[in-house]
Amino acid sequence: MTNLKPIALILCTLFIATNANLIEETCMQTPNHGLCVQYLQADPHSSDSDVTGLALIMVNVIKTKANNALVKIHQLLQGSPEPGQKEALNSCGDRYNAILVADVPQAIASLQKGDPKFAVDGANDAAIEANSCENSFSGKSPLTNDNNSMHGVAAVTAAIVKLLL
Numbered sequence: 001m002t003n004l005k006p007i008a009l010i011l012c013t014l015f016i017a018t019n020a021n022l023i024e025e026t027c028m029q030t031p032n033h034g035l036c037v038q039y040l041q042a043d044p045h046s047s048d049s050d051v052t053g054l055a056l057i058m059v060n061v062i063k064t065k066a067n068n069a070l071v072k073i074h075q076l077l078q079g080s081p082e083p084g085q086k087e088a089l090n091s092c093g094d095r096y097n098a099i100l101v102a103d104v105p106q107a108i109a110s111l112q113k114g115d116p117k118f119a120v121d122g123a124n125d126a127a128i129e130a131n132s133c134e135n136s137f138s139g140k141s142p143l144t145n146d147n148n149s150m151h152g153v154a155a156v157t158a159a160i161v162k163l164l165l
């Protein structure tokens, strides 16, 4: 029995190495290789995921980004913003909330059903929502970083999902 241990270890190492290649190969086909590898490696599930699993990890990153943006929006609203700013922040709240209640669940359901085309739509829409938030400010937006970051993650997600189509 003890003789099996080294074999198990070798198989395990091979498996991890194989998946490092899968992440590498997958991210190479996205518009932002560095961002893609960074987010996928940060999730421990990526070491034993297939491409669908990698896409699900990225959808989860979209979810986290939307949640972070919402926390920031609530904090800004609590800081008694000017009326115009307040209106824009409320609109952004709706936008980022739509990502959480519509785009993310749609993308997850679509990937889990093995019918990924709606996941592409979900990812693309997340970027559109973030963009609309930006546009609701007449001047400088306090959420520009969130927009840029959502765009980056959504583009990588859509590219990974397209590999499944």
Ligand SMILES: *[C@@H]1O[C@H](CO)[C@@H](O)[C@H](O)[C@H]1NC(C)=O
Pocket: 130, 131, 134, 135, 147, 148, 151, 152
């Ligand atoms: C949101 O971010 C994207 C990507 O960085 C950028 O192309 C777009 O112009 C931004 N939208 C606004 C309104 O700033």
